[in-house]
Amino acid sequence: MRALIAGEIGGVALAAAVGWLVLLARWLRGRPAAGSWLAGLRHVPRRYLVDVHHVVARRPVAARMHALAAGGVLGGSVLALAAAVSGLGWSVWALVALAFGVGGMGALLAWRRRVPGTPPALSGGAFLWLPAALAAWCVGNGLAALFMAVGAPMTAIVGAVVLGGAGGVALLRLVELGPMRHALAGVAWLAGHTRPGRFAGDGRDTGLRPLDLAAARLGVLVPADFPGPVLASFDACIQCGRCEEACPAFAAGQRLNPKALIQILSGAMRVVPPPYAGRPAPMAPVLLGTGGMAQPIVGNVLHPDTLWACTTCRACVEECPMLIEHVDAVVSLRRGQTLMLGQVRDGAARVLEASRARAEPGGRDLAARGDALATLDVPVLAPGGETDILLWLGEGAFDARYGRTLRALVALMRRAGLRFATLGADEVDCGDLARRLGDEAGFQSLAAEAIAALKTRRFAKIVTADPHALHVLRNEYPALGGIWRVQHHTGLLDELVRDGRLRLERREGVRVAYHDPCYLGRYNGEIDAPRRLLDASCAGRVEMERHGMRAMCCGGGGGGPASDVDAVTRIPDLRMAQARAVGAGMVAVACPGCTAMLEGVTGPRPDVRDVAELVLAAVVA
Amino acid sequence: MRSVVLLSGGIDPVSGRPAPPAGEIAAIGLALSVGGAVGGLHAGAPVPALRQAAGHGLEQVDCLQGGGDAVAVLAEALFAAPPDLVLAGRQARGGEDSGMLPYLLAERLDWPLLSGVVAIGATAEGWLAVTIGLAQGARRPAQIRLPCILCAHDAAPAPPFVFDRARRAVLRVVPVTGEEGPGMVAVEGTERPYRARPRLIGTASGGGGTVLEHPDPAEAARVLRDHLRALGMLAPPREGAADA
Amino acid sequence: MRARRDPRAERARCLVPGGARPRLARAGEAVVGAGPRERAVISIEAPAFWVAVVVEAPDGRLDRWARQSVGAARVLAGAEGGVVALLAGTAGGDALGEAGADRVVPLDGGIGPDAMPEMMLAALAPFVPRHVVLAETPAGGDWARRLAARAGWPIQTGVEMLSARQAIRPVGGMRRERAAAPARVLTLPRDRVASHGGTRREGRWCPAPERPADRGRMRVGPVVTATAAGIPLAEAPFVMAAGQGVVDFERFHALSRLLGATEGASRVVCDAGLMPRAAQVGASGTVLDARCYLAFGIAGAPQHLQGLGKVEHVVAVNTDLHAAIVARAGLSIIADAQAVMPALLDLLREEG
Ligand SMILES: Cc1cc2nc3c(=O)[nH]c(=O)nc-3n(C[C@H](O)[C@H](O)[C@H](O)COP(=O)(O)OP(=O)(O)OC[C@H]3O[C@@H](n4cnc5c(N)ncnc54)[C@H](O)[C@@H]3O)c2cc1C
Ligand code: SF4
Ligand code: SF4
Helix, strand or coil: CCHHHHHHHHHHHHHHHHHHHHHHHHHHHCCCCCCCHHHHHHHHHHHHHHHHHHHHCCCHHHHHHHHHHHHHHHHHHHHHHHHHHCCCCCCHHHHHHHHHHHHHHHHHHHHHCCCCCCCCCCHHHHHHHHHHHHHHHHHHHHHHHHHHHHHHCCCHHHHHHHHHHHHHHHHHHHHCCCCCEEEEEEEHHHCCCCHHHCCCCCCCCCCCCCCCEEEEEEEECHHHHHHHHHHHHHHCCCCHHHHHHHHHHHHHCCCCCCCHHHHHHHCCCCCCCCCCCCCCCCCCCCCCCCCCCCCCCCCCCCCHHHHHHHCCCCCCHHHHCCCHHHHHHHHHHHHHHHEEEEEEEHHHHHHHHHHHHHCCCCCCHHHHHHHHHHHCCCCCCCCEECCCCCEEEEEECCCHHHHHHHHHHHHHHHHHHCCCECCCHCCCCCCHHHHCCHHHHHHHHHHHHHHHHHHECCCCCCCCCCCHHHHHHHHHHHHHHHCCCEEEHHHHHHHHCCCCEECCCCCCCEEEEECCCCCCCCCCCCCCCHHHHHHHCCEEEECCCHHHCCCCCCCCCCCCCHHCCCCCCHHHHHHHHHHHCCCCCCEEECCCCHHHHHHHCCCCCEEEEEEHHHHHHEEEE | CCEEEECCCECCCCCCCCCCCCCHHHHHHHHHHHCCCCEEEECCCCCCEEEECCCCCCEEEEEEEEECCCHHHHHHHHHHHHCCEEEEECCCCCCCCCCHHHHHHHHHCCCCCCEEEEEEEEEECEEEEEEEEEECEEEEEEEEECEEEEEEEECCCCCCHHHHHHHHHHEEECCCCCCCCCCCCCCEEEEEEECCCCCCCCCCCCCCCCCEEEEHHHHHHHHHHHHHHHCCCCCCCCCCCCCC | CCCCCCCHHHHHHHHHCCCEEEECEEECCHHHHHHHHCCCCCEEECCCCEEEEEEECCCCCCHHHHHHHHHHHHHHHHCCCCEEEEEECCCCCCHHHHCCCEEEECCCCCCCCCHHHHHHHHHCCCCCEEEEECCHHHHHHHHHHHHHHHCCCCCCCCEECCCCCCCCCCCCCCEEEEEEECEEEEECEEEEECCCCCCCCEECCCCCCCCCCCCEEECCCCCEEECCHHHHHHCCCEEEEECCCCCCCHHHHHHHHHHCCCECHHHHHHHHHCCHHHHHEECEEEECCCEEEECCCCCCCCCHHHHHCCEEEEEEEECCCCCCHHHHHHEECCCCCCHHHEEEEHHHHHCC
């Protein structure tokens, strides 16, 4: 009898292992992983139990379901094998039965999630069979264990094993079809995760990695161009739809659904991909090209608009329980399109050309960047010069509206008696836009120039009001040799207030909702300083439903406005509606991009003010 | 069909950084649209703008290095290995910027030249069909005998920049012995930084912002019509039309 | 066309009665027929030198640019010189006199560009001009270069500032400029030199040069003008655009057809799919080069106004007096676009 059970469970486990190796063989056809994939296996338990569950736990119902199902199935199966092989007594069998019972409860909860009615973000299709397969495996094997414990007749045990075996076969089939694949692929992905920084230190690892511009193939054109672990990550998607619910482009009706994107990338590896039964990207015609490791992705199985709609806001990444890196995938694909084929949208081609020829995506004269501050006489730091704070003005400085923010910031810095200067006409674009649009070559050349300009000056830190510049300077220049302390202006002002160098008095007024810039919040984890400043300057601060690390993007990042992908509604309109919904009369921002996007919302709407402007209005002697 | 695109190097007028002029990129686009072998030709040392230009679709750019008059040097190279078609931009950017080079070259080679080309059509019996772009979207068909020189219209479709092509492009240095030719007739003078001067204001300017508040629609329509007519945007009314 | 004048009779009229001294004489220049009613005309017989200008008038009209090039020739001619206009087109002789030409030589407009330098040289031969001025239009710029190349004459293209002694033009990618004595051939961009504002000149017609033999190297077909809808937005002279204030697109399209205007739109309208993306005017759309921009229901956001950089005349129809576009417009009508569009349609249809 024990042999039967061992054979059944062992057989299924063996088949699963073989299936894993088959998958692994496919992933290994991708580029080699950066570190040792195998060595990463030792990190898997911790990454799985801590980091994955940290995300999963944000949705208690799902978390409970997953804990029960995964725990029960894994625990029961391992214990059952152990019991069957070692021949331990009835107590162990009872334990096995208990574990499978727990797994069965998980199956029940999994069933309850989709009955009655599957929530729109969840996939149907094969997923509808998952609870039944889990239930069969757990009930069958659980009963078998129970019968073993109580010494039931052989026929009963055989019957239970047959049921469990049927469940096992069904689960194996579901590995092929997708729903159970995450269990196997997830292990590989967690072992070879391309951003190990997410599991260490402050858990933030958001900078894009530099590309070797001498490599034969730049970026990704075919599935085999992705690193192996990344291919595993696509297979690891459990189609939970959390990314889809968070995605601003999807909400605005652009041709992007991050979940569908990951599924398309997973399907792209296969000639006959399993059917996808989730929501597709809005308006995107399904491309019926044949996949394969060496088949082109964009234009064949993936609509190009999907690629250019992404604002690189990382909302999907923040939500993904499988810790998939959607933005990296998008940027890799963009790099392929931009660097290898020159296939970008017209507006993006224009900003990239201007970035190449003028070191400024808007094509403006670098000497005009400081015009917004002309009346304030901010010193320009010559090469060899020294100051305390280098003020990085960013692209927003060319915009008259954002000039007001910069003037407010300069007024505050003056008030606090700080010594600072700008680079003047030597400030080139930091390269953010070029990099997000996939033009890594353009980025690296801008970055090299910016780093060289910064290196010829001495200063204690860099302060900028532009979170995109902040991110690039702080997180992406170090890999290119530019290491400085970089601070966002809200961080600086917060420090000044805390040190008593600026005294604020709260102003009464309308309710103020703070809109977190993605590149300050999710990319840099800075969500408190601006709120402290607002609490000190405005009386009625309110929070939008989506805020902090889970805030919604304004639509301005990743070259979205330059690419101008067709949409049903505009992302900033959606965001403004969210501000209105909490009764905000004013939206506080901390980024030139957000300012422009939210001020571009037409019709009567809450005012848009930068935190610096509000702080200046509240400052007292 | 073998085409040669003349490249000047060039700088961007706003930043002063190396950048190929739009017309030369358009010329590459025209050359690619013809098909066949396409190469770049530059009189001078290999400069960064050439690689950028090549990123728009050239595998090789021959740089005729060694000095001498550009027209003479180019004419000699073209004479030595005559292509079917020579393409150029409307004018270079970064030097004399007069747009004379293709004309002097045509004169020297005794080849026909057409400028303002927005599209190239078929060849038949040694004649090439082209479309010339004029102001305000007007077009003019033309045919020209091969071999010939074509100057691209700035607005001819520009092929995309592809970094991969730019980095692969071969900038081949071809040493030439400088010949002082009569080519470019230099204009002596004093050079200094450019000073932007305001253009003359149009005479029919709409005035200092007339505002008509809440007129009734018929009046608004009349005012609009008269204004547009005064600006010359609307043809005068036909004889005997109502409501003159 | 006006009858040719009899030069001998005119010359006789210019003389002070009883003497051989011209009336109001300035170095060989004389005022003709300055009667109390008649407008003054300056006629010149043998100037110290000639300055030539090549004038395009394809539709029989001298446009501003053409007048400006004659004005430039006048600047170079100064008090001593005479201006001879080579007319490629069909403008009346007095129009050229008005513009400042002393002589007019008609050029065969049908001739292809290949034969143009020969023909210009033939027309210029009797005058031996010190300078030849051309407008830097597609055709004018082309002829100027052909002429300079054929004759081996020095040329200054795109002259931005001109006096009798000096011509300044950008060089080195528009980052430097060179001041030099005016060269033999000069081309003139639009709106750089004022047209002739002084007394009108005689504009006497001279015989056309002989048509040179065609070299048989190129054949140029007739000009095909684009319909308003077919003109690329960036090149369109007249753009009519819709913003969020437009809901009646049927009338909007009808009106643009009737006005012969190319259609544009604000970004919001394009985002909403009401107009194609190609119609978007502004920072992230097309930057216009139009002479006139007629904006219905457009607020004039900074990103939108960036697209109007080069537009000469802005006309706005907007319900909001304080909209930013009103500040940019030469004429603003504060009214509902949905009411103004049909009224204008009716008015134009009535005119037929
Ligand atoms: C990064 C970025 C780039 C952008 N690029 C561009 C760009 O290139 N081009 C562009 O256009 N925009 C651009 N925008 C958007 C811009 O900020 C504005 O949102 C947009 O131009 C507003 O369009 P609108 O004037 O049609 O709409 P609104 O701002 O809604 O204005 C409508 C106007 O119509 C008037 N109106 C309403 N009803 C009527 C009526 N019945 N009759 C007459 N008038 C009426 C109103 O008074 C108002 O002035 C950009 C925004 C961002 C953030
Ligand atoms: S990518 Fe992540 S968040 Fe999106 S459906 Fe897949 S597992 Fe869920
Ligand atoms: S990064 Fe933002 S826009 Fe891009 S797919 Fe993820 S959620 Fe959507």
